[in-house]
Amino acid sequence: MRSDLVLAASAKELVQHKINTNLRMFINRLHADFPPHWHTDIEIIWPKDAPYKVVCSSQTYNVDIDDILLICPAVLHEIFSPTPGSRVYIQADFSGINSLKEIEKAFNLMAPAIHIKKSTCPTEIYDQVCKYLEMIMELYFGKDPSIYTTDNEEDDSVIAYTELDPYDELEIYSILLKLISFCAKNINLFKETDYVSNTTYKNAISLSNVCTYISEHFTENLTLESVSTYAGFSKYHFERIFTDYTGTTFYQYLQQIRVNYAQTLLSNPELSITDISFQSGFASSTAFTRAFKKSTGYTPSQFRMFNETQHPLPINFYEQGKGYLESH
Template identity: 70%
Template structure:
């Protein structure tokens, strides 16, 4: 049975003087619901995981890659012991890039790349980005044990990255994310005719998503956006759902909720203030929609933020080479 943790947040400890961490979980542990502003990637090497992200369940098999978007509540179950690679990276400094924000919206709450169904050349390319990151991160630097009393279960820190190493790592991560966003249909189950129609209109739909991202706090309607895109209401509704995986109103509401999540990391803002800043017409409507989306009311979601309520260091994480 996997080891349970009574606390509700994992403490993300980045590599010295960076906003990035790569580590290996070799032991058998479950993690309760939590969220952080970092992206998180999980790559099982010897045993699968079950991960629940925003009420969606992902069975992550050996060799699969699961990318969890920022500010998504997730819960991790370890049915069997075995090595799993983790990556955590703070993207708050580049989330202001429109394309980065758009990519996370397309992938939200998580992107599951299945080794069994992903085209081999695509999988090799994406896995190659991760392997290069691992080489840059671990390198040949000697390990510095934080606690000499611990052995196999010790948390090990490393010296700083080589000059511009963090920049190289983020470049590889952005290549990974950009490729997945541009080819999002490869990782979704959809019929071929729908995918073909969506591809023909991808530029228009991408521009519309950008427009929505700039005006989501305003009173937007399906009719208004369809007219702005130059399509009929019913045709737009169909191709937009194929492109984003959700209806226009679901997409608009999710964008508002995602913005509210980032605002909830600021303890000086009240839930009422956040509801109006995110574009909701009332705090009641915001709370109802937020709970339906995340499973938690905004006030409780705020308590699961690791920056404000960090867990104790997890002794079952070890930063060591495979």
């Protein structure tokens, strides 16, 4: 076996998770890059000792110490570790909860990720998000988990292959739902545009309902004219305020929702690309492939190959990698 494959296998063994749960949480102290990958989990990254650079789709996020990054499901992302230090990771499978109509609406508004910056986020908003994360960590790791890197690091393997206490997983998911709802309601404080401030409160309520309507009917033949009529605005007025509210045009928004849904379907190896294109609301597989590549940079077949579940994720090491390779 090649030494880099041995190293990757060794790295996998260092990431210890509890069993019989749809949650994966760990305090990562490995100085490692993670190449492009995706999964149907939401992923929350909370650097505590050192920053990260994360590329989600075509957007780059420089996540400083104590910033929080929430990556939406089925988003292709790549992680760079410029310096050693601990980071908290939370991954949770939401595929069984997507039947809640407002979950998809929230993810569509937040996609590809929400970056909560400690330096610019209102203190009370930031503190509430941290409170949710601390509650989750206490349920998973126990009280006062060793987060920060020290000279005498504690062995995290004490949680390996153990189970959560009864109903703790349910409680963690309930907190995650509160966190997602809280982020969606305060999304204008996290986005770097001021699109919400340009709309009246009445319009914001109407457009929120429109986003829900699109999320429920995106596989149908929706047009700007039909949706503006549903919203009760003229086509031109609706187009302007919708772009202010979402930061994108109606057709770009609709197409991105279809692509987002297709990304989740690509986790099912039994579905063909043609099946996925029609189930996602595209008129043809050619139109689907063109839109998908424009959004992600990859064809659907190429994107499918990055699925972490189907194709185990390799890890590119720095500090620990060098030491391991030198001794083997």
